[in-house]
Amino acid sequence: MTPNKPEMALSIRPATADDIDAIVGLWELADIVAWWRTPRDDAERLLASEHSTLFVGELDSGVIAVVSAGDDGRRGWLMDLVVHANHRGRGYGLQMARAAELWLTERGFRRAQMLLRTDNREAMAFCRALGYGVSPRGIMARWLHRPPLPDSGPDAPDDDGKLDVAITYLEQTERSGHGTPHPPAGIRAALMRAEQPTVSFYRYLYNTVGAPWLWWERRALEDSALARIIHDERVAVYVLYVDGVPAGFGELDWRTTPVVDLALMGLVPEFRGRGLGRYLLGALLDIAWSDAPEKVTVNTCSLDHPRALPLYQRLGFTPVSREEKRIDDPRLTGLIPVV
Numbered sequence: 001m002t003p004n005k006p007e008m009a010l011s012i013r014p015a016t017a018d019d020i021d022a023i024v025g026l027w028e029l030a031d032i033v034a035w036w037r038t039p040r041d042d043a044e045r046l047l048a049s050e051h052s053t054l055f056v057g058e059l060d061s062g063v064i065a066v067v068s069a070g071d072d073g074r075r076g077w078l079m080d081l082v083v084h085a086n087h088r089g090r091g092y093g094l095q096m097a098r099a100a101e102l103w104l105t106e107r108g109f110r111r112a113q114m115l116l117r118t119d120n121r122e123a124m125a126f127c128r129a130l131g132y133g134v135s136p137r138g139i140m141a142r143w144l145h146r147p148p149l150p151d152s153g154p155d156a157p158d159d160d161g162k163l164d165v166a167i168t169y170l171e172q173t174e175r176s177g178h179g180t181p182h183p184p185a186g187i188r189a190a191l192m193r194a195e196q197p198t199v200s201f202y203r204y205l206y207n208t209v210g211a212p213w214l215w216w217e218r219r220a221l222e223d224s225a226l227a228r229i230i231h232d233e234r235v236a237v238y239v240l241y242v243d244g245v246p247a248g249f250g251e252l253d254w255r256t257t258p259v260v261d262l263a264l265m266g267l268v269p270e271f272r273g274r275g276l277g278r279y280l281l282g283a284l285l286d287i288a289w290s291d292a293p294e295k296v297t298v299n300t301c302s303l304d305h306p307r308a309l310p311l312y313q314r315l316g317f318t319p320v321s322r323e324e325k326r327i328d329d330p331r332l333t334g335l336i337p338v339v
């Protein structure tokens with residue numbers, strides 16, 4: 001994208017308290033304010049601190065751009081840069097960034113940093129055009145105040161940040177007579193074993209399928225520990241593709257032979273509600289029984305889809321035991337992001 005020539009010269013100046021409404025408006029319109037931030041408080045804090053500042057960019061029509069600059073004592077940062085959507089592509093974003101960089105240079109900083117969401121591709125491209133490169137770091141974050149989570153239902157944590165869960169263990173001691181399962185009519189589905197899946201692909205499946213049900217155990221594993229499980233030849237990961245797109249997965253665990261455990265099974269959220277769950281479960285059971293095990297086991301917890309338990313029972317599983325546990329809410333421990 002090549003910027004058009006600016007239609008008008010942008011006048012850039014330090015913001016004052018009178019600009020706060022306009023600044024908050026720009027941030028909200030650009031949708032860059034995470035739900036846990038309070039933009040008005042942020043703007044006031046940035047203006048009040050000697051470690052930060054806000055610049056606004058003005059045309060005759062009023063304020064159309066904002067950027068903040070600040071230092072954390074050691075590093076200089078550019079933050080919350082927004083150009084009003086009607087005025088993008090004219091070089092104003094670049095001018096705002098350079099003004100903030102100058103503020104940092106004048107304070108002796110030799111490097112400017114920006115924190116961007118990696119899925120904000122436009123802003124990433126903009127930064128690259130300005131000479132910024134990705135500096136790989138992981139951001140570790142922890143809630144100091146509790147984020148808004150459900151206050152009723154199975155996934156509502158108690159005051160200690162714990163969840164009460166009930167796990168039902170089920171088993172099937174003979175092959176059920178449901179016959180070979182077929183994908184729902186009109187859906188082109190294929191189930192393929194992922195031989196030695198990469199940890200990243202496996203994490204994609206597990207995290208995407210499991211997030212609504214707070215699957216957290218595998219998220220807690222280091223890559224090496226996870227690889228040891230999923231690369232074990234007695235563990236088989238099957239991926240369900242619909243029109244070539246991963247739509248779900250299941251995992252059969254033969255490490256406890258002669259018992260086969262259906263360790264995990266679920267659909268990517270966009271593929272729920274089309275009859276694919278029943279197909280996937282039926283197909284996995286077919287595979288599990290092909291090795292003539294003594295029995296097939298599965299467990300489901302009260303955080304899982306409420307229809308998981310009845311589906312297992314319909315396909316021939318019988319509950320054999322139940323366990324109650326209190327677990328740390330994985331959203332509060334940071335394992336599952338609250339976005």
Ligand SMILES: CC(C)(COP(=O)(O)OP(=O)(O)OC[C@H]1O[C@@H](n2cnc3c(N)ncnc32)[C@H](O)[C@@H]1OP(=O)(O)O)[C@@H](O)C(=O)NCCC(=O)NCCS
Nearest residue numbers: 001080081082083088089090091092093094122123125129
């Ligand atoms: C990112 C943003 C500030 C860019 O402002 P802008 O005024 O459109 O950018 P400019 O016109 O100054 O462009 C400067 C350079 O970036 C490039 N650029 C800007 N947007 C781009 C995009 N979407 N894709 C590729 N390049 C882009 C321009 O081509 C130009 O490069 P060049 O000089 O090599 O030709 C603006 O898109 C915005 O406000 N986005 C929403 C808010 C946001 O996401 N902010 C970042 C979080 S801090």
